[in-house]
Amino acid sequence: MADFISFYPGPSQTDPILPQALQEAATCGILSRNHRSSEFVALARETVELLHEKLSIPHNYSLFFVSSATECWEIIAQSFINEVSYHVYNGAFGEKWMQYRQKIAPNAFGCHYPYHRMLGLNKMEMADNAGVICLTQNETSNGTQVKNRMIRRVKTRFPKALLAVDATSSMGGAQLDWLSADIWFASVQKCFGLPAGMALMVCSPKAIEKAEKIGQNRHYNSLIHLAEQGRKFQTTHTPNVLGIFLLNRVMKNREGIEKISNHLIDRAAETAFQLQRKGKYQLLAHDRRLRSATVLAIKALPEEVEKAKAEAAEKGFLLGNGYGKWKETTFRIANFPAISDEAMERLTTFLIGRKKKT
Numbered sequence: 590m591a592d593f594i595s596f597y598p599g600p601s602q603t604d605p606i607l608p609q610a611l612q613e614a615a616t617c618g619i620l621s622r623n624h625r626s627s628e629f630v631a632l633a634r635e636t637v638e639l640l641h642e643k644l645s646i647p648h649n650y651s652l653f654f655v656s657s658a659t660e661c662w663e664i665i666a667q668s669f670i671n672e673v674s675y676h677v678y679n680g681a682f683g684e685k686w687m688q689y690r691q692k693i694a695p696n697a698f699g700c701h702y703p704y705h706r707m708l709g710l711n712k713m714e715m716a717d718n719a720g721v722i723c724l725t726q727n728e729t730s731n732g733t734q735v736k737n738r739m740i741r742r743v744k745t746r747f748p749k750a751l752l753a754v755d756a757t758s759s760m761g762g763a764q765l766d767w768l769s770a771d772i773w774f775a776s777v778q779k780c781f782g783l784p785a786g787m788a789l790m791v792c793s794p795k796a797i798e799k800a801e802k803i804g805q806n807r808h809y810n811s812l813i814h815l816a817e818q819g820r821k822f823q824t825t826h827t828p829n830v831l832g833i834f835l836l837n838r839v840m841k842n843r844e845g846i847e848k849i850s851n852h853l854i855d856r857a858a859e860t861a862f863q864l865q866r867k868g869k870y871q872l873l874a875h876d877r878r879l880r881s882a883t884v885l886a887i888k889a890l891p892e893e894v895e896k897a898k899a900e901a902a903e904k905g906f907l908l909g910n911g912y913g914k915w916k917e918t919t920f921r922i923a924n925f926p927a928i929s930d931e932a933m934e935r936l937t938t939f940l941i942g943r944k945k946k947t
């Protein structure tokens with residue numbers, strides 16, 4: 590047994606079913622099967638169906654197994670290379686996505702908004718001629734989120750564009766309004782509680798139709814190829830069969846997303862409340878309406894951040910480092926489904942009980 594609990598926001602604490610699921614994967618023979626075999630196809634199909642059911646994904650949205658969220662940035666960039674892309678961001682991951690796209694295609698524009706403010710449509714005027722609007726739903730670097738309601742408003746205001754949403758640190762933990770966007774993606778080492786090395790991409794019929802119309806097919810992972818293989822519950826390359834198997838077992842064992850999401854929202858609010866009592870800690874996202882329910886970023890002086898992480902480590906709690914421009918002035922706490930209530934309570938009790946550096 591590991592002698593620590595990981596609150597790192599990815600890779601994070603793995604799902605408690607993992608030891609059993611890994612054992613089963615190793616002995617049931619699936620890992621020795623070819624990825625065109627009927628056994629693999631049955632596993633992929635069942636996993637896709639389970640994800641649709643447990644995450645309430647609309648039936649007409651397709652789901653693809655890919656390798657990472659970073660790969661999804663690349664798939665979107667190259668599959669819609671001639672479209673103008675417009676990136677709305679307030680933190681490090683949204684910015685990285687834009688910079689990544691700019692290296693591949695020059696027609697990428699950014700709209701930065703402050704992390705302590707709500708995203709406003711009035712700031713997005715330039716998106717009028719965008720073919721793809723890129724938005725980070727849960728900004729892992731600063732613990733903020735864009736609410737479903739806002740994503741829906743972006744979609745309504747810019748109906749022609751494809752809306753692509755990075756939900757890497759919320760999918761599997763938050764209830765997403767799938768119909769309000771065309772492309773959603775996440776890697777599995779965050780809310781799914783799995784080892785890294787796989788990601789999910791969820792696409793609306795409109796996204797696939799548009800990719801087909803554009804016809805960009807020069808890459809093994811062009812969206813057209815993903816869709817063509819996905820229809821047969823196959824992949825463009827030999828996939829992470831172990832990852833798919835583990836995802837299957839984790840999803841079988843989990844409750845529906847509404848229940849999980851409500852629970853995490855309550856737990857995040859309670860944790861934030863406890864930590865902020867008597868001014869002990871401060872959340873980076875001061876306004877609670879902006880706060881993520883799955884990643885908490887706690888603001889402190891650099892020495893205090895170092896001290897808190899070191900003391901937590903001694904007690905067996907792995908806290909997440911700050912990220913990007915908040916690297917030294919925050920530490921982060923994952924509030925992911927694989928972390929038990931009991932572990933979260935123990936961490937909170939420890940944090941409020943320790944002496945702060947003054």
Ligand SMILES: *Cc1c(COP(=O)(O)O)cnc(C)c1O
Pocket residue numbers: 599656657658659660682725727728729755756757758776777788
């Ligand atoms: C972790 C993360 C990524 C990168 O995920 P990879 O699996 O490493 O590619 C991208 N976007 C967000 C919001 C993330 O939290």
